[in-house]
Amino acid sequence: MNKKESDSKITHLNCREIQAPIVSSLIKAFADKIGYDETIKVVKQVVREDAILSGKMLADKYGGNTLTELAKIVNEVWANDDAMKIKMIKEDETELSFNVTSCKYADLYEKLGIKELGSILSCCRDFFFMDGFNPEIKLKRTKTIMEGNKYCDFRYIKKG
Numbered sequence: 001m002n003k004k005e006s007d008s009k010i011t012h013l014n015c016r017e018i019q020a021p022i023v024s025s026l027i028k029a030f031a032d033k034i035g036y037d038e039t040i041k042v043v044k045q046v047v048r049e050d051a052i053l054s055g056k057m058l059a060d061k062y063g064g065n066t067l068t069e070l071a072k073i074v075n076e077v078w079a080n081d082d083a084m085k086i087k088m089i090k091e092d093e094t095e096l097s098f099n100v101t102s103c104k105y106a107d108l109y110e111k112l113g114i115k116e117l118g119s120i121l122s123c124c125r126d127f128f129f130m131d132g133f134n135p136e137i138k139l140k141r142t143k144t145i146m147e148g149n150k151y152c153d154f155r156y157i158k159k160g
Helices: 003-007 012-034 036-061 067-078 104-111 115-123 125-133
Strands: 084-091 095-103 137-140 152-158
Touching (some): 012 104, 036 115, 036 125, 067 095, 104 115, 115 125
Antiparallel strands (some): 095 152
């Protein structure tokens, strides 16, 4: 890829920034018509399906679905453009553990005035993503910046 092509590439964060205003407008309009709870139920299902597909596509693109490829995705896709600051805790064949200490995704949703949707549109994707990427790897996370914590605790563990 030449310099001009790389400059025009849309990062993962840019993609969310482009999508968020129209998606949040659609969510609010549907909530007015069919109710908030029913709308959120549909949104979660759509996000789930999209995240699973994304997991499959990135496993194909990165040529595998191990924790090694997942670590590359975390760094090259999700954290690209300094979207997340990561403190690595453990990285081997059975575990990928890190904390996110700064999250521009959370900053973006807050700036747009839709922080309440950030968890649904971004954070919950991480669990569903694994269903498409590799169902043998489970994510355990108990804290997110989006929900007001100081960091996000990502713990990916390979079964067996």
